[in-house]
Amino acid sequence: xxxxxxxxxxxxxxxxxxxxxxxxxxxxxxxxxxxxxxxxxxxxxxxxxxxxxxxxxxxxxxxxxxxxxxxxxxxxxxxxxxxxxxxxxxxxxxxxxxxxxxxxxxxxxxxxxxxxxxxxxxxxxxxxxxxxxxxxxxxxxxxxxxxxxxxxxxxxxxxxxxxxxxxxxxxxxxxxxxxxxxxxxxxxxxxxxxxxxxxxxxxxxxxxxxxxxxxxxxxxxxxxxxxx
Amino acid sequence: xxxxxxxxxxxxxxxxxxxxxxxxxxxxxxxxxxxxxxxxxxxxxxxxxxxxxxxxxxxxxxxxxxxxxxxxxxxxxxxxxxxxxxxxxxxxxxxxxxxxxxxxxxxxxxxxxxxxxxxxxxxxxxxxxxxxxxxxxxxxxxxxxxxxxxxxxxxxxxxxxxxxxxxxxxxxxxxxxxxxxxxxxxxxxxxxxxxxxxxxxxxxxxxxxxxxxxxxxxxxxxxxxxx
Numbered sequence: 001x002x003x004x005x006x007x008x009x010x011x012x013x014x015x016x017x018x019x020x021x022x023x024x025x026x027x028x029x030x031x032x033x034x035x036x037x038x039x040x041x042x043x044x045x046x047x048x049x050x051x052x053x054x055x056x057x058x059x060x061x062x063x064x065x066x067x068x069x070x071x072x073x074x075x076x077x078x079x080x081x082x083x084x085x086x087x088x089x090x091x092x093x094x095x096x097x098x099x100x101x102x103x104x105x106x107x108x109x110x111x112x113x114x115x116x117x118x119x120x121x122x123x124x125x126x127x128x129x130x131x132x133x134x135x136x137x138x139x140x141x142x143x144x145x146x147x148x149x150x151x152x153x154x155x156x157x158x159x160x161x162x163x164x165x166x167x168x169x170x171x172x173x174x175x176x177x178x179x180x181x182x183x184x185x186x187x188x189x190x191x192x193x194x195x196x197x198x199x200x201x202x203x204x205x206x207x208x209x210x211x212x213x214x215x216x217x218x219x220x221x222x223x224x225x226x227x228x
Numbered sequence: 229x230x231x232x233x234x235x236x237x238x239x240x241x242x243x244x245x246x247x248x249x250x251x252x253x254x255x256x257x258x259x260x261x262x263x264x265x266x267x268x269x270x271x272x273x274x275x276x277x278x279x280x281x282x283x284x285x286x287x288x289x290x291x292x293x294x295x296x297x298x299x300x301x302x303x304x305x306x307x308x309x310x311x312x313x314x315x316x317x318x319x320x321x322x323x324x325x326x327x328x329x330x331x332x333x334x335x336x337x338x339x340x341x342x343x344x345x346x347x348x349x350x351x352x353x354x355x356x357x358x359x360x361x362x363x364x365x366x367x368x369x370x371x372x373x374x375x376x377x378x379x380x381x382x383x384x385x386x387x388x389x390x391x392x393x394x395x396x397x398x399x400x401x402x403x404x405x406x407x408x409x410x411x412x413x414x415x416x417x418x419x420x421x422x423x424x425x426x427x428x429x430x431x432x433x434x435x436x437x438x439x440x441x442x443x444x445x446x447x448x449x450x451x452x453x454x455x
Contacts, residue, residue, distance in 0.1 A: 053419060053420075054418070054419040054420075054422070056419060056420055058362075058419075058420060059363075061308060114357065119452075167307075168307075169307065169308065169362055170362055170419060170420070171362055171416070171417055171418055171419055172306075172307050172358045172360055172361065172362050172416050172417040173358055173415055173416030173417055173418050173424055173454070174307075174357065174358060174416065175357060175358070175415070175416070176415050176416065176424070176454055176455065177454075178418070186307040186308075186309075187307050187308040187309065188305065188307065188308065188309035191309075
């Protein structure tokens with residue numbers, strides 16, 4: 001084998017390996033929060049920390065886990081304000097075209113509100129499941145004028161890597177894109193969804209989340225290039 | 229004897245019925261409201277026989293429906309749910325309205341009356357979905373009339389921004405900047421103290437987006453659209 005043959009063989013092997021890797025292995029999710037995504041996506045409560053968003057300091061809401069515990073309903077206790085029918089399959093739909101958020105139980109709409117999805121980073125379309133629920137975490141990313149570092153992001157439900165549904169305390173522009181890829185909700189709405197949705201447990205996946213380019217109905221979620 | 233007695237009874241009965249009939253008719257005539265001009269005393273007795281009886285048009289008065297003021301209340305909570313903005317609107321008979329705007333805590337305490345205003349029938353005041361600032365320090369409302377749309381920013385406590393002005397007029401500040409674009413819509417708060425709003429250009433097409441910075445009362449041109 002001369003040098004030329006060896007070179008051709010190496011290039012061929014490289015391309016075969018490259019193509020196989022890209023087509024056969026599942027795509028690794030990119031990050032919504034470019035800094036915290038790599039470091040840590042764990043639960044964090046930092047009540048005395050100061051955040052940064054849009055070049056300005058922001059004060060996160062204080063989180064009192066003891067108060068959270070005391071306000072939680074005892075298992076089986078009836079809650080007249082919560083008309084949830086937990087026997088039916090829960091499913092979350094996010095409509096990127098209208099910036100609307102829907103929570104369904106079977107074919108019954110349980111909750112509907114405005115959301116803010118990706119402006120500085122795209123919210124991936126596809127069908128996912130909540131893989132963890134965190135009462136609070138820190139999210140950071142961006143650079144320069146776009147740098148942000150936000151402690152105590154409340155009611156976080158990650159569904160694809162560090163793309164998550166969570167409350168947003170640094171803006172109030174729901175119904176319009178405002179995030180780096182996550183699904184932002186008003187804090188009161190995020191709390192309601194957090195208490196309703198399920199994380200994974202006993203081998204069962206968490207509540208399904210479908211991100212749609214356009215949502216028509218529970219069985220009609222238009223996704224042009226779903227990542228999953 | 230029997231026949232005579234029987235006849236007497238019939239006569240007595242006839243007299244009795246006649247009397248009862250007279251009493252009944254007299255009672256009915258006394259208690260029936262006759263049309264004006266058709267009065268037993270005047271028409272039949274005092275009027276000459278040859279004079280035509282004037283027939284006046286009957287006019288049953290139809291009572292005008294009493295105006296009932298309608299009051300509607302709309303509420304918009306802050307993002308964290310701790311504050312409410314309450315707008316009460318009461319309609320008046322001429323179509324105009326009285327608006328009262330309040331803020332209060334979620335438990336109904338610490339109520340602040342921001343204003344009570346009368347507006348004409350073509351003017352409406354509404355609370356946008358994203359009215360509250362993320363800090364709950366400010367909020368904005370929308371006032372629309374056929375000639376203009378105004379966005380007014382208030383302090384949540386109702387305290388005036390300056391000794392002269394209780395509120396900041398976003399649309400007026402934007403007009404004074406003379407960008408050549410016209411105000412279209414305020415979408416919400418892009419950050420602490422920053423209201424995002426969109427515009428139309430001189431061709432009535434989509435213009436650039438801006439920030440209105442409440443603390444500095446300045447208008448900032450944005451490089452990207454916030455649709």
